[in-house]
Amino acid sequence: MNTLYAVVIGLLVSYFGYTQYARKIDKNVIQADPNKMTPARMYTDGVDFVPTSRNVLFGYHFKSIAAAGPIVGAITAAALWGWFPALIWLAVGVTFLGWASDYSAIIMSVRNEGNSLSAIAHRLIAPRTRIILFLFIFFYLLLVGGAFGGILTDILNGQSQAPLGIIGLVLMGLLLGQMLYRWRVGLIPATLVTVIITFALILLGPASSGFFKDTVNASVNSMTGNQPLVTYFDPTVATPNAPAGTLGVERQIMPSFVFWGLVILAFCYFGSVLPIWRWAQPVVYVGFWITAVAMVLGLAGAALAVVLRPEIAQFQLVAFKGWDGGVGGALQPIWPMLFVTIACGAISGWHALFGSVRTPRQLEYATAALPVGGGAMFMEFLLGLLALLAVSIVGTGGGAPRFANGLGNFISVVGVPLDYAVSLAFAAFIVIVLVVTQLVFRVMRVTLAEWLGESMPAFRNIHVSTIVSLALALFLMLTGTWIYLWQLFGGANQLMASLSLLLVTLWLLSTGRNALFAGIPMVFMYVTTIAANLVTAYNLYATVLLPNVGQSGRELPVIGAGLMIIVALILDVAALVIGYDAWVASRRFRERPAAQPAPVGA
Amino acid sequence: MSLAERIRALRRSAGQFLFGMTAYEFVQHANHMRHEQNVLLMVLTFGDMIGVPIMPPYYGLRLLPFVVPELETWKRQVLRERYALDKEEFDLIEI
Numbered sequence: 001m002n003t004l005y006a007v008v009i010g011l012l013v014s015y016f017g018y019t020q021y022a023r024k025i026d027k028n029v030i031q032a033d034p035n036k037m038t039p040a041r042m043y044t045d046g047v048d049f050v051p052t053s054r055n056v057l058f059g060y061h062f063k064s065i066a067a068a069g070p071i072v073g074a075i076t077a078a079a080l081w082g083w084f085p086a087l088i089w090l091a092v093g094v095t096f097l098g099w100a101s102d103y104s105a106i107i108m109s110v111r112n113e114g115n116s117l118s119a120i121a122h123r124l125i126a127p128r129t130r131i132i133l134f135l136f137i138f139f140y141l142l143l144v145g146g147a148f149g150g151i152l153t154d155i156l157n158g159q160s161q162a163p164l165g166i167i168g169l170v171l172m173g174l175l176l177g178q179m180l181y182r183w184r185v186g187l188i189p190a191t192l193v194t195v196i197i198t199f200a201l202i203l204l205g206p207a208s209s210g211f212f213k214d215t216v217n218a219s220v221n222s223m224t225g226n227q228p229l230v231t232y233f234d235p236t237v238a239t240p241n242a243p244a245g246t247l248g249v250e251r252q253i254m255p256s257f258v259f260w261g262l263v264i265l266a267f268c269y270f271g272s273v274l275p276i277w278r279w280a281q282p283v284v285y286v287g288f289w290i291t292a293v294a295m296v297l298g299l300a301g302a303a304l305a306v307v308l309r310p311e312i313a314q315f316q317l318v319a320f321k322g323w324d325g326g327v328g329g330a331l332q333p334i335w336p337m338l339f340v341t342i343a344c345g346a347i348s349g350w351h352a353l354f355g356s357v358r359t360p361r362q363l364e365y366a367t368a369a370l371p372v373g374g375g376a377m378f379m380e381f382l383l384g385l386l387a388l389l390a391v392s393i394v395g396t397g398g399g400a401p402r403f404a405n406g407l408g409n410f411i412s413v414v415g416v417p418l419d420y421a422v423s424l425a426f427a428a429f430i431v432i433v434l435v436v437t438q439l440v441f442r443v444m445r446v447t448l449a450e451w452l453g454e455s456m457p458a459f460r461n462i463h464v465s466t467i468v469s470l471a472l473a474l475f476l477m478l479t480g481t482w483i484y485l486w487q488l489f490g491g492a493n494q495l496m497a498s499l500s501l502l503l504v505t506l507w508l509l510s511t512g513r514n515a516l517f518a519g520i521p522m523v524f525m526y527v528t529t530i531a532a533n534l535v536t537a538y539n540l541y542a543t544v545l546l547p548n549v550g551q552s553g554r555e556l557p558v559i560g561a562g563l564m565i566i567v568a569l570i571l572d573v574a575a576l577v578i579g580y581d582a583w584v585a586s587r588r589f590r591e592r593p594a595a596q597p598a599p600v601g602a
Numbered sequence: 603m604s605l606a607e608r609i610r611a612l613r614r615s616a617g618q619f620l621f622g623m624t625a626y627e628f629v630q631h632a633n634h635m636r637h638e639q640n641v642l643l644m645v646l647t648f649g650d651m652i653g654v655p656i657m658p659p660y661y662g663l664r665l666l667p668f669v670v671p672e673l674e675t676w677k678r679q680v681l682r683e684r685y686a687l688d689k690e691e692f693d694l695i696e697i
Contacts, residue, residue, distance in 0.1 A: 059622025
């Protein structure tokens with residue numbers, strides 16, 4: 001297998017999935033009609049409801065859904081089962097589930113006066129569905145905050161060339177916000193100044209490595225005489241100098257690890273509490289250019305590598321490692337675990353829930369829902385595919401460095417020197433995770449205030465809700481087991497996807513339409529995800545909780561595993577409650593005549 | 603459609619796509635900031651129309667002819683039921 005074949009397969013899947021399946025559903029089942037009024041045209045107000053060109057909306061929607069999820073998921077799945085199962089799930093998932101989830105959420109909102117999915121859930125299923133939705137969102141955000149926070153802290157602590165670029169990104173983000181909103185500088189000159197300086201600082205990263213390693217980390221670690229603050233056993237990491245398949249290492253939490261963790265959390269704190277124009281938005285914007293340049297160059301390199309650099313175009317990673325990727329007593333059966341490990345590149349509940357809040361209120365014509373919602377999902381699939389290719393051409397190494405080496409090799413194909421290309425790829429990975437993480441806490445703060453604000457008014461204070469969110473995530477970063485954190489995050493995400501498809505199914509039933517295109521993926525994702533959460537809970541019990549419980553000095557993994565098992569069970573119980581309510585609601589719709597029969601003709 | 607026209611249309615579409623990915627969120631945010639100022643002014647002068655008690659509407663009456671075209675949209679906007687997920691920040695998060 002080489003990269004060109006994979007790129008061609010990806011493009012063919014996108015083309016045929018879109019033209020032969022998605023377009024037919026749009027025409028025959030949904031019957032999108034350009035002559036019907038959309039909320040954007042009916043309620044135009046220049047703020048929320050604004051008729052917008054579908055090309056503009058396509059770019060906006062794609063940027064709103066594409067980030068670190070498809071990249072990290074593909075990297076992790078390829079390491080567990082090999083590149084072939086990951087490729088198959090990405091392709092099949094996006095063709096039959098992913099686009100359907102994103103597109104149908106948008107079109108359902110368009111047909112319901114632009115209401116968000118939570119409002120529609122309240123009406124179609126039951127009032128308590130909205131409360132449960134908050135539960136999903138909160139745990140989803142907590143898990144992703146813990147997982148991404150852990151990745152970032154590991155990288156900043158262990159890869160000393162990385163911090164300079166991150167500091168540059170933050171400073172340039174602040175400068176961009178000031179230039180745009182206070183000094184009234186045009187977007188193009190402000191972008192040129194800030195993005196070029198950020199690129200320069202990223203490429204200077206290796207030169208600053210000595211300072212961060214020998215001065216910053218060393219002086220922080222000297223506070224404890226270079227002794228770890230805590231040592232605990234992590235049973236999911238391969239044991240060094242041991243036979244293959246042997247797992248378990250004594251993880252040492254050094255003061256420098258905590259220092260960088262607190263730096264990340266401070267960054268996220270400002271992203272959460274400051275006005276959005278002052279911090280979060282400009283940092284995301286500058287970060288977007290870093291990742292966009294790396295991804296576009298990487299995709300071009302992946303397609304051209306067969307011709308220009310055939311030696312790097314061949315896959316080095318094993319195609320198929322086996323049906324069960326688990327070692328050391330852990331279960332990682334391909335079903336259901338693959339389907340939650342790769343979430344966003346194949347199907348994502350987050351897209352449906354939040355992509356459907358603003359986009360449907362800006363669609364000028366209902367016929368634009370497919371190119372915007374479905375098209376953006378097929379493009380996200382290509383992003384996941386690029387991440388899979390990047391890790392597949394590099395045979396060894398851990399997740400993030402392996403991805404950076406692979407993407408760096410692709411970028412080098414188009415003429416960028418390899419060292420700079422790898423630095424750029426590594427920075428792109430860090431930036432894409434970092435900008436997501438700061439926004440996670442911003443949204444978590446809002447969710448917490450809405451969820452608990454009425455019963456506990458203190459949570460309405462943005463500082464209190466932010467600090468509580470950060471403290472919970474820090475707890476997971478220090479005690480959680482990364483792979484299980486990621487799979488639980490995938491479980492929460494995919495349960496939201498099945499909930500979104502469930503809503504669409506009920507809506508289609510209530511309007512007398514054929515609901516199979518949403519109903520079958522919904523049942524598959526619902527059953528798969530509940531099973532995956534149970535497997536993760538078992539893994540935590542068998543490989544983390546049981547071997548460590550009662551042993552002195554190993555309290556941290558025991559507490560972390562216990563907490564994560566509780567989260568897994570809460571998610572499953574919440575899903576079962578929603579499933580029961582939906583079953584009752586579907587009987588209600590079946591027993592009464594269709595309120596709004598589908599129009600005749602295409 | 604001739605080849606030149608097709609190329610022009612393609613370039614226009616690509617430009618709009620790039621605009622959507624980059625500058626559009628700033629445009630939206632600027633619209634929101636302007637809207638917040640407008641809502642404040644409207645509530646201070648015409649708040650009684652949506653049940654907010656205000657001072658005797660002398661200035662409201664002076665301004666009324668200028669805001670008549672926007673009144674219905676404004677009332678619909680501020681009285682629309684909002685859910686937590688409608689918050690502006692949510693669309694920025696990209697996972």
